[in-house]
Amino acid sequence: GDMDFKVAGTHDGITAIQMDIKIHGLTRKIVEEAIRNTHEARDYILKNVMEPCIAAPRASVSKWAPKIVQIKIDPDKIGDVVGQKGKNINAIIAAYDVTIDIEDDGSVSICGQDMDKMDQAIETIRIITTEFEKGMILTGKVVSIKDFGAFLEFAPGKEAMVHISKIANTRINKVEDVLQIGDVVRAICLGKDKMGRISFSIKDCPKDPMDVGRVVASADPE
Incomplete structure (x- = not known):
């Protein structure tokens, strides 16, 4: 009850430590023993609990997870994307079920869950901000x-x-x-x-x- 000691890490080492103590100090021996115990416990959890469930990071996030993509546009084209009284940007948001934030420097953040719809929203923004060229x-x-x-x-x-x-x-x-x-x-x-x-x-x-x-x-x- 004198110490609350939390350690996070991988098989290779420690990534984070959090500790609360109710006494004035700790000996080196206590700290070494605590770290050794957490290493054994961490290895057990990784080998017997985590690895059977997911041995490596997923190649892509869940389709249900919220996502965000950032692109840059010409700041002079911001008005074209927004449209009169927000007509254009609201049409994109409604069509592709996304949220869109635009900064004054032309940074555009597109947020949503469906990556295909987000890609379509991005393509729509690129069309709006691109001048028509012969052969397009x-x-x-x-x-x-x-x-x-x-x-x-x-x-x-x-x-x-x-x-x-x-x-x-x-x-x-x-x-x-x-x-x-x-x-x-x-x-x-x-x-x-x-x-x-x-x-x-x-x-x-x-x-x-x-x-x-x-x-x-x-x-x-x-």
Whole structure:
């Protein structure tokens, strides 16, 4: 009852010690004996209790364990990620069941349990903060249809237009003959047109030739 002595460690040695005593001092002999006893007890626990259960650290944490990933973005793009009145960031949070914290220096922390959803949230943020470049291939959802083409949303607040002539290899009279609101398609960035506007093409996106102009996924299950 004179001493409360706790020792943590591995087979190789001690990693932590915590001690409370109710007397004025300890002899070297008492300390050595206490450490020797804890070594024997620690080895027994490791060999007979811990190792049969888990002999080495898990290669990955449990899918139910909370996780956090940090990335950096251009501080000038923070507003694009957040969106007007938080519209964009709230859409990402709701879509992928994550929490997102952004610092003024562009540090972004994404927290969640499902790593796949976290990766999707990270990819969405990267799309929002990356300028469209010629040759870039993205997957987007049809959010608006006009007589002259369709507008695709690649991420919250990140849209681009596909001209009707760039939807299918064959001539089409109406965009609705091929696309509907909610359809998900792959498109390639063609760069800027003569007026400096970014444009995309569905038909020029590398894929199976038989698949050109075909909807990848439709909002209508039928």
